[in-house]
Amino acid sequence: MKKKNKSKVPAIILAAAIFAVWEAAARIVNVEHILPGPIAILRKTWELRTTLLTHQLPSTMITVVLGWGLAIAVGVLLAILMDVSPRAEAALYPALIVTQTVPVMCITPLFVLWFGYTMGARLLSVVLSTFFSITLNTFEGFRGVDRQKMELMQTYGASRRQIFRTLKMPTALPLFMTSLKMTFPWAVIDAAVAEWLGATQGLGYFSKRMITKMDGPGCFAPIVVLTAVALLGMAVIKLIDRKFVSYRNEI
Amino acid sequence: MDDGKMTDSEKMLDIRHISFQYDEDDYVLFDDISFTVGRGEFVSLIGPSGSGKSTIFKLINHFLPLRSGEILVDGKDISKERVECGYMPQHDLLFPWRTVEQNVMLPMEIQGVPKDKRKEVSDELLDRVGLSGTQKKYPRELSGGMRQRAAFARTLATGAQLLLLDEPFSALDSITRISMQEWILQQWDTLHKTILFVTHDVEEAIFLSQKILVLSGKPIHNVTQVDVPLPKERSREMLLDPDILRLKEHLVDQLRQEAGE
Numbered sequence: 001m002k003k004k005n006k007s008k009v010p011a012i013i014l015a016a017a018i019f020a021v022w023e024a025a026a027r028i029v030n031v032e033h034i035l036p037g038p039i040a041i042l043r044k045t046w047e048l049r050t051t052l053l054t055h056q057l058p059s060t061m062i063t064v065v066l067g068w069g070l071a072i073a074v075g076v077l078l079a080i081l082m083d084v085s086p087r088a089e090a091a092l093y094p095a096l097i098v099t100q101t102v103p104v105m106c107i108t109p110l111f112v113l114w115f116g117y118t119m120g121a122r123l124l125s126v127v128l129s130t131f132f133s134i135t136l137n138t139f140e141g142f143r144g145v146d147r148q149k150m151e152l153m154q155t156y157g158a159s160r161r162q163i164f165r166t167l168k169m170p171t172a173l174p175l176f177m178t179s180l181k182m183t184f185p186w187a188v189i190d191a192a193v194a195e196w197l198g199a200t201q202g203l204g205y206f207s208k209r210m211i212t213k214m215d216g217p218g219c220f221a222p223i224v225v226l227t228a229v230a231l232l233g234m235a236v237i238k239l240i241d242r243k244f245v246s247y248r249n250e251i
Numbered sequence: 252m253d254d255g256k257m258t259d260s261e262k263m264l265d266i267r268h269i270s271f272q273y274d275e276d277d278y279v280l281f282d283d284i285s286f287t288v289g290r291g292e293f294v295s296l297i298g299p300s301g302s303g304k305s306t307i308f309k310l311i312n313h314f315l316p317l318r319s320g321e322i323l324v325d326g327k328d329i330s331k332e333r334v335e336c337g338y339m340p341q342h343d344l345l346f347p348w349r350t351v352e353q354n355v356m357l358p359m360e361i362q363g364v365p366k367d368k369r370k371e372v373s374d375e376l377l378d379r380v381g382l383s384g385t386q387k388k389y390p391r392e393l394s395g396g397m398r399q400r401a402a403f404a405r406t407l408a409t410g411a412q413l414l415l416l417d418e419p420f421s422a423l424d425s426i427t428r429i430s431m432q433e434w435i436l437q438q439w440d441t442l443h444k445t446i447l448f449v450t451h452d453v454e455e456a457i458f459l460s461q462k463i464l465v466l467s468g469k470p471i472h473n474v475t476q477v478d479v480p481l482p483k484e485r486s487r488e489m490l491l492d493p494d495i496l497r498l499k500e501h502l503v504d505q506l507r508q509e510a511g512e
Binding site: 148153158162 | 309314333335337342344347348357360361362389390391409
């Protein structure tokens with residue numbers, strides 16, 4: 001059975017194989033709190049669905065949405081600032097590159113130390129781990145503006161603001177969307193880690209609590225939900241991208 | 252051959268003793284050159300590649316500062332006031348995120364023309380260039396020739412009297428190019444605009460224009476004007492006339508000499 005177009009079959013076979021091996025290993029080891037199998041995890045997820053979806057998930061989503069939203073706002077503002085002012089670019093660009101290399105997760109405990117078990121600490125963690133990628137991509141997008149199109153706009157007598165709105169923004173949009181696709185899963189992961197370290201609610205916190213209870217499947221169940229959220233978010237972004245940025249390859 | 256008797260009001264473009272050098276170059280590009288384009292004329296500017304033909308357009312658009320001299324468009328000094336020129340670049344530069352109609356409306360949008368007026372004018376222009384029905388299409392859905400016509404409609408939407416066309420057909424295949432040349436002549440005939448057309452194609456220049464300006468010298472200090480002995484209504488067969496063939500040979504020779512071949 002040969003298929004010419006990109007088939008999903010190999011991916012499905014591989015995934016099925018991995019899960020089968022995992023499940024088999026879990027049954028052989030037969031110590032659930034150390035190596036829970038996928039079936040046990042799914043069963044546990046189903047059992048815990050009420051608390052996971054109505055209690056823990058909303059709390060995590062607030063951190064994700066607020067933190068990521070803030071990161072987008074900060075990211076775009078900085079990109080615009082760098083585009084408008086060469087001095088700001090000279091100052092910020094190297095700093096951003098360095099920020100990129102800082103493992104924010106590792107300093108999240110510090111934020112908890114400073115702010116306690118608060119939303120602020122978690123938001124800071126999410127913002128810091130995602131904004132630079134949005135800034136850098138968006139800024140690259142502004143920089144990618146075709147010189148000739150710029151000149152054409154100038155022959156029309158366009159002001160800087162008009163050029164920004166009608167030429168630069170649409171040119172930068174594809175890279176901005178790419179940065180959204182990249183950073184959304186990071187935001188989810190980082191929100192969960194921040195909850196691990198400094199929260200009394202949320203999927204990350206719940207997972208940690210299950211570990212202390214030696215509940216292997218219970219520790220994995222919130223992670224199943226987190227993965228689903230990240231995948232769903234990416235699918236939505238992809239859909240928006242396809243609708244509004246179909247000109248990606250023509251810039 | 253120079254019609255130096257043209258009065259100031261008959262001149263659409265008046266280049267007066269301009270000199271120019273790029274900052275990064277160690278040689279002067281233009282050294283005291285002058286020429287004029289009369290109102291309603293179709294004039295081609297030819298020169299070997301790298302001779303700075305496109306630089307002339309950049310100077311007229313005031314993207315680059317003159318060393319000396321003046322450029323007047325419709326009697327207005329471009330260094331003192333903003334002058335509308337309809338600039339059409341070699342590549343159509345249509346914005347891929349805008350529909351054909353939105354592309355044509357772009358210059359009017361910049362000028363702050365009200366929305367319903369923009370729509371009205373763009374419909375009219377698209378109809379004129381034979382693209383009615385493509386309003387809501389995106390540039391990628393059009394052929395190369397159609398894209399250039401859309402770009403021409405956008406150029407007209409500036410409302411400028413002087414159109415600066417920078418090798419607009421050079422990226423097209425030869426068959427499309429020939430039909431676009433015939434098409435632009437018809438457009439010019441009915442538009443009553445002044446066209447300055449840059450090209451490196453001698454035949455194209457002869458077929459299209461009433462006057463040909465040849466840039467020569469190193470640095471360029473000479474602009475020779477050649478009148479094309481063809482009527483306004485022309486066909487491609489006329490290019491086979493012995494006089495025209497001689498003119499073509501003459502111009503090609505001149506360009507080759509300039510290029511140092």
